Amino acid sequence: MARTRAPAAPPAPRPALTRDRIAAAALALVDEAGLEGCTMRRLGQVLGVEAMALYHHFPGKGPLLDAVMDRLVEEIRFDPPAAARPLERLRTTVRSYRGIALRHPRAFLLMAARRFNTPRTFAVYERLLANFAELGLDAKGQAHWFRLVGGFASAAGMAYAASVEQVPDATPLALQHAPQAIPFPHVRAVAPYLRVEALEEAFEFGLDVLFEALASATRPKRARR
């Protein structure tokens, strides 16, 4: 019965339970076990505490997931204005947003499916929209380009997540494993370029198209020099 670990020492003076420690453990658990594997009970177990203890720091699982998102958006990179031109800084930011999917493929769904609802995530919106504003876009233009560029980056992250994720209920993926068996000629021909190894290039292609269009939409019409 007795576990061999820590024989007689005081029962592990575990660090105090805080919102930050809980959110960090939750993200780690999602990374390891997936969103459906991150349960209040397992999370409590990881933290050496009963599941119910978590409810003293978060009113429920929803707000806890919001805190996980707060941690994810911290990985978005905003270069200082002096670092490069507005368009190039924006490109860095968009790349880093999609890059979250590479490090947290199982958590990225939160970014794509949950609303941004916390002050931290709103601050991210603020910096991002400020960057669009720097390009000379008015409020409507900022919204439109944000939806276009942000939507594409979000979908690109999801595409990566879906490609590497072995969700338990997924049926076998012919596209990835047996392309020669596909009875559709176009799909068969394109399959190599839809594989996970090709996602990086496809993302950069899309970025180039979008930023070229954005550059030409925001370039001053006269005084072109």
Added chain:
Amino acid sequence: MARTRAPAAPPAPRPALTRDRIAAAALALVDEAGLEGCTMRRLGQVLGVEAMALYHHFPGKGPLLDAVMDRLVEEIRFDPPAAARPLERLRTTVRSYRGIALRHPRAFLLMAARRFNTPRTFAVYERLLANFAELGLDAKGQAHWFRLVGGFASAAGMAYAASVEQVPDATPLALQHAPQAIPFPHVRAVAPYLRVEALEEAFEFGLDVLFEALASATRPKRARR
């Protein structure tokens, strides 16, 4: 105890349980109760059967959700080649894909997060890629433009779904309900154009940008006339 409905009649000669009837009921249940509300037990109840009976038609919930996706992709519109030019037919198809979110906001997440894995969904890929091929794109170009245009449409559908969906664990949405309280000037200025009422225009804006770029990328270089 006795229910008033159907007093003494034979116990409702319910139609035979088939994969199609189950999938249709599942989609209706998702539309009504959301993805998390569509449980095997409730679905059985809707169909007048024990939950376990469903396992005789589907090996599990994953394949059942694949069947729901099969029903969703049936709503994607492919106009016949005679109807319009390839670019305009493609635009119709992309619009109709994002339109699924308008009719099935709670089910659309399946399209964005689950892999296409059934013959029916592969047939959709085939018709879509064939349309890209008509534009003169090679296999890699088809893949890249599919990722770009399809990703944008997918994200646009998700944006709509997230805007209308009252997920139970969502924290109050300041952006939608109390924009004047937002302490971020850019967010506050742009908020009106991010609301659900503005999504249609933002989607059409994105479509215009993408299709203009696609048109210029596939336009024959010489013989421009």
Added chain:
DNA sequence: ACCTGAACACCGTTCAAGT
């Protein structure tokens, strides 16, 4: 204030049994 333990109302799925 912070955590526990038992309980409630659920899940998806397995398995043996019915017809």
Added chain:
DNA sequence: ACCTGAACACCGTTCAAGT
């Protein structure tokens, strides 16, 4: 072949109780 009923191993969350 098709469906049922009981059971298993889970969920998120409530509530009363401990310290």
